[in-house]
Amino acid sequence: MVRIDIAVAKTHKYASRESGDTVETAERPTGGMSVVMVDGQGSGAAAKSLSMLVSSKALSLLKEGIRDGAVARATHDFLLAFRHGKVSATLDIVSVDLGTSEIVVTRNNPIPYVIGTGDEYTLCTNVAGPIGVHRHTRPIVDSYPVEPGRCIVVFSDGIAGAGKRGGSLFDPVSYLRQHSRVSTTAQEIADGMLMAAIEADNDRPADDMSVVVLSLVDTDGPPEPIRRMWVSIPVPG
Numbered sequence: 001m002v003r004i005d006i007a008v009a010k011t012h013k014y015a016s017r018e019s020g021d022t023v024e025t026a027e028r029p030t031g032g033m034s035v036v037m038v039d040g041q042g043s044g045a046a047a048k049s050l051s052m053l054v055s056s057k058a059l060s061l062l063k064e065g066i067r068d069g070a071v072a073r074a075t076h077d078f079l080l081a082f083r084h085g086k087v088s089a090t091l092d093i094v095s096v097d098l099g100t101s102e103i104v105v106t107r108n109n110p111i112p113y114v115i116g117t118g119d120e121y122t123l124c125t126n127v128a129g130p131i132g133v134h135r136h137t138r139p140i141v142d143s144y145p146v147e148p149g150r151c152i153v154v155f156s157d158g159i160a161g162a163g164k165r166g167g168s169l170f171d172p173v174s175y176l177r178q179h180s181r182v183s184t185t186a187q188e189i190a191d192g193m194l195m196a197a198i199e200a201d202n203d204r205p206a207d208d209m210s211v212v213v214l215s216l217v218d219t220d221g222p223p224e225p226i227r228r229m230w231v232s233i234p235v236p237g
Contacts, residue, residue: 001218001219001220001221001222001224002146002147002148002216002217002218002219003216003217003219004032004033004096004214004215004216004217005185005186005187005213005214005215005216005217006025006033006035006186006212006213006214007185007186007187007189007190007191007212007213008023008035008190008210008211008212008213009187009190009191009193009194009210009211010023010156010194010208010209010210010211011194011198011205011208011209012043012205012208013043013044013158013205013206013207013208014201014204014205014206015204016043016044016208017044017045017236018043018044018045018047018048019043019047019048019208019210020039020040020041020042020043020044020046020047020048020050020051020208021037021038021039021040021051021156021158021208021209021210022036022037022038022040022048022051022052022054022055023035023036023037023038023055023210023212024036024055024059026059026062026063027063028062028063028065028095028097028098028099029063029064029065030065030097030098030099031097031098031099032095032096032097032098032099033095033096034062034068034093034094034095034096035093035094035095035212035214036055036058036059036062036091036092036093037090037091037092037094037154037156037210037212038051038054038055038058038089038090038091038092039051039089039090039109039156039157039208039210040054040087040089041087041088041089041130041132043207043208047208050083050087050089051089053079053082054075054079054089054091054131054132057074057075057078057079058071058072058075058091058093061074061075062093062095068093068095068097068104068106068141069106069139069141071093071106072091072093072106072107072108072131072139072141073138073139075091075131076091076108076131076132076137076139079131079132080131080132080133080135083132085132085133085134085135087132087133088130088131088132088133089130089131089132090107090108090109090110090111090130090131090156090157091106091107091108091109091130091131091139092105092106092107092108092109092113092154092212093105093106093107094106094152094154094212094214096146096214096216098146101145101146102143102144102145102146103143103144103145103146103150103152103214103216104141104142104143105124105141105142105143105144105152105154106139106140106141107126107127107128107139107140107141107154108128108129108130108131108137108139108140109127109128109130109154110127110128110129110130111127111155111156111157111160112124112125112126112127112160113152113153113154113155114152114153114154114172114173114176115144115150115151115152115153116149116150116151116152116153116176116180116215117149117150117151118149118182119180119181119182120177121151121153121173121176121177121180122173123172123173124142126140126142127140128140146216147216148216148217148218149182149216149218150215150216151180151186151189151213151214151215151216152213152214152215153172153176153189153193153211153212153213154211154212155172155193155209155210155211155212156207156208156209156210157207158197158205158206158207158208158209158210159172159193159194159197159209159210159211160172161206161207162197162198162200162201162205162206162209163197163200163201164206165201165202165206166200166201166202168200169200170196170197170200172193175192175193175196176189176193179192179196180192185215186213186214186215187213189211189213189215190211190212190213193211193213194209194211197209197211
């Protein structure tokens with residue numbers, strides 16, 4: 001039996017009360033799960049409103065059964081028309097499509113992502129520009145078979161740029177190769193990677209940071225017809 005594990009860890013820019021990153025999940029009508037990560041232009045409340053607008057549009061289309069590539073294109077067209085090409089956002093959609101038995105990674109994000117197979121992690125440099133600005137923007141779509149040990153890690157530019165101010169740029173692939181194994185859970189990967197990026201920024205994140213981990217875990221025994229979700233969000237004092 002293969003189990004889908006999805007984990008998210010995120011934080012806001014230092015001295016900002018709002019994160020411009022939004023991450024949400026949705027069940028697919030044909031079976032499986034999708035996770036959507038949006039990084040709105042800028043930071044703070046305006047970026048948060050933008051990322052919520054974009055993620056809501058993408059999620060509504062996914063729930064209607066629209067294919068991921070078409071969802072990305074339609075979301076781009078929506079943002080371009082709604083904000084007249086004046087603002088941009090990055091969009092990542094990572095799905096396990098049980099209808100086709102594929103992991104589908106659909107992205108409008110200039111930041112590479114990481115794919116893991118077993119204990120080996122490699123950087124995938126298939127990238128595309130952000131949505132909302134140029135009319136003919138298209139997403140990059142990668143697909144992988146649904147098989148145990150597969151792991152997809154996507155992250156926002158706050159992670160990719162961590163440590164830049166101090167002259168020692170955070171390397172997500174090196175971190176994963178050193179700290180992640182097949183037995184490491186998706187939540188442990190997400191939490192550890194976020195904390196390492198924050199540390200690289202001297203505990204003062206220079207930008208909003210988000211990490212999304214999707215892993216396929218091989219489990220023993222008969223299928224367990226129970227789905228679980230766990231959410232932890234700090235409440236500002």
